[in-house]
Amino acid sequence: MPTQLGAKPTVRDNVIQMAIAIFGIFLFAFGVNVFIVPAGFYNGGFVGISQLIRTILTDFLGFHFGNTDVAGIIHFIFNIPLFFLAYSIGRRFFVRTVICVGLQTLFLTIIKAPATPVLDEPLAACFIGGIIVGVGTGITLRAGASGGGNDILGVYFTRKNKNFSVGKITLMVNMVVYVGCAFLFDIRVVIYSIIYAAIVSFATDKTHLQNINTEVMIFSKDKAEEIRNAILTGLGRGSTCWTGYGGYTGEQTTVIYAVVSKYELISLKKKVQTIDEHAFVVSKENISVEGNYSKRL
Template identity: 45%
Template sequence: MKKEFGEIFRKNEKLRVLASIIGAAIYALGLNWFIVPLNLYSGGMMGIAQLIRTFLSNSFGIQPGQLDLAGVFYYILNIPMVIMAVKKMDKLFVKKLLITLTACTIFLSVIPIPEKPILGEELTNCLIGGIICGFGIGMYLRAGCSGGGFEVLGIYLARTKPNFSVGKMNLIVNGVIYAVCLILFDPSVAVYSVIYSVFMSITMDKFHAQNIRVEAIILSKTNNDQIEAQILKRLGRGITCWKAKGGFTGENIDVLYTVLSKYEIGILKDIVYTANPQAFMVVKEGLSVDGNFIKRLS
């Protein structure tokens, strides 16, 4: 029987690394073609790298043609994050981090920057650039990779501190960056930079389904032991079972409950309907989970 593509992608590291490199290229293309020509700034560590690039360019005239040194500075700023990852995270994650980070740096450095924005309207450039960049980032995150930056710190703290909020950390960092932009540059630079970041974040979250937690309730009469065993084996998720009775038929039925990521729903459906084609399943998004729930990047 044909395997679920999501499971193949989840287990095939070469395919995932290739996807992360493609995602890095897409991100760099969106940034260099649509955002940099407008002299706008990203959030996070890339925004800091861009500010350093602008400072050196304006103060010392360091700007090698159409190449953008922000990618190089981004790599340098990520060295402490890589060191932390080596000490605190597994080797596979570190390898994928280095590959994706290096790919981002190379693509950001070699993809030429147009002298003028590709599109006439600044808002349109922010929209298109944000969508492209968000898609690229979401692509390598979905592949279980990281392009570096504060997201590495966020991943580590999210794993070690249950109440830690990555979103709040990003909000504080980005707030400082855009406050600097507001002070140093024209106010429109800060405004359009924020607009770009919003579009990018929305697109990234939509594509990176692993961050969306869902609950699944499965109603099944037969082969429930097989369903439970496969959920534990293929997804590594816990499952709670209890007995119930059908309100219409009065027949005994098992209720199986589990919490997982949206990215894993396809695999769950394959497990359930392979074991019992007559099973009934309800999936609900918008879940807040506290306690012992495994957060995964990979």
């Protein structure tokens, strides 16, 4: 939920964003424990590594933890060193991430996995579980937080290199998990887990709108300078302006061109409408950008 362009987030805005992030964390834990764990598949990333360690401890080394699923606790321990990386991204991101990782640990522990699979068809469990987990992850990232682990790595490297995305980083980290699965389990578990991971990656990138670069062209007859300033001061983005004229009316107009994320576009459209209700806005998603363009959380 974007704030008004150029406005400092209020306490209410921060509370709403945090609530959205927590909802995303809940969706993640629900999808994993209700659809993936009962089917015998493994999550990707650091959660998957935590699940593998739990399985080794319980099934191979004979440790018993009662009815408590220690995968969430192991996941929290893994995230402690990554919190320093989250802090380098931003203090607000750091605080929200610590809260979300703590709640994710809680949700993964208290949401009990059914004794038998909810769906008889394994592929259906992969698709439904993958969509729920991916959307949950994307919602959390979109709210300016993360569930830790590969989400932190994904956001960090996305800011460092324009060719990265959270979904791509997740897919890379997942390979570590599935190599481990290949040694411990049969190939069926590995194949279905990889299908599930691909769906999670796709759903995450589609929900995490900051990953989607969008070009926007704004046509305004007499409010172009105000719109240009709104883009500069509100989004911290540059723009290119030139003068044109209407093919039908012959009247002079100013064209403003900018590249923003799809997330930023939501606020920009609202602000343009406020400044000039007669402005004409054209946008195009999923463009490739080279050069000095800043990808943001």
